[in-house]
Amino acid sequence: LQDWFEMMDMATPIIAQVHGYCLAGGTELATACDLVYVAHDAQVGYPPVRSMSSPDMAWHVWLLGMRQAMEAMLTGDSMTGDEAVAAGFANRAYPADELDARVLEIAERVAKVPPDLQALNKRVVHRAMEAMGMRDGMRATADINAIGFHQRSSREYFAQFAKGVTVALSERDQAFGDYREGTPT
Numbered sequence: 001l002q003d004w005f006e007m008m009d010m011a012t013p014i015i016a017q018v019h020g021y022c023l024a025g026g027t028e029l030a031t032a033c034d035l036v037y038v039a040h041d042a043q044v045g046y047p048p049v050r051s052m053s054s055p056d057m058a059w060h061v062w063l064l065g066m067r068q069a070m071e072a073m074l075t076g077d078s079m080t081g082d083e084a085v086a087a088g089f090a091n092r093a094y095p096a097d098e099l100d101a102r103v104l105e106i107a108e109r110v111a112k113v114p115p116d117l118q119a120l121n122k123r124v125v126h127r128a129m130e131a132m133g134m135r136d137g138m139r140a141t142a143d144i145n146a147i148g149f150h151q152r153s154s155r156e157y158f159a160q161f162a163k164g165v166t167v168a169l170s171e172r173d174q175a176f177g178d179y180r181e182g183t184p185t
Helices: 002-009 025-032 060-064 066-075 081-087 096-111 115-131 134-148 152-163 165-174
Strands: 015-018 021-023 035-039 043-045 092-094
Touching: 002 025, 015 025, 015 096, 021 025, 025 043, 035 081, 035 096, 043 081, 060 066, 060 134, 081 092, 092 096, 115 134, 152 165
Parallel strands: 015 035, 021 043, 035 092
Antiparallel strands: none
């Protein structure tokens, strides 16, 4: 969790660009960035809630709000890039073949603001989120993540890894019919 906060605390703006799947730790990495741009067809989700534990960086409530966070946490379902923008996870979605160029254009705009002012601008947003309790909220849930790994369901899931990671992930997602076992919701 501290590593993600270190990224947030950097003076330099960090921009995430998401093609394809952005799952589990990938969502945490993107959350630690200042700006997030996705392809329309990106898939953003946290499927480990289905079989292992809650996230160690519980970003869902802060970015999605209570109802959408609850649905994401209780199903492990993914969002498309467009849904991720509508929910508040990402800034904008673009066609996959335009994403690189569009994100570069945005980065060039960001770079026009002097770095000393960008550091302050970035800090304003983070300080406001901290005043609302974001860091405390994320820290307050990290122990639940650790407890999850000691639950019967999680231990059983980890035992499936003896069959191979792909097999374990497929078995996890088969009942849901998504990720590698079907079409996303």
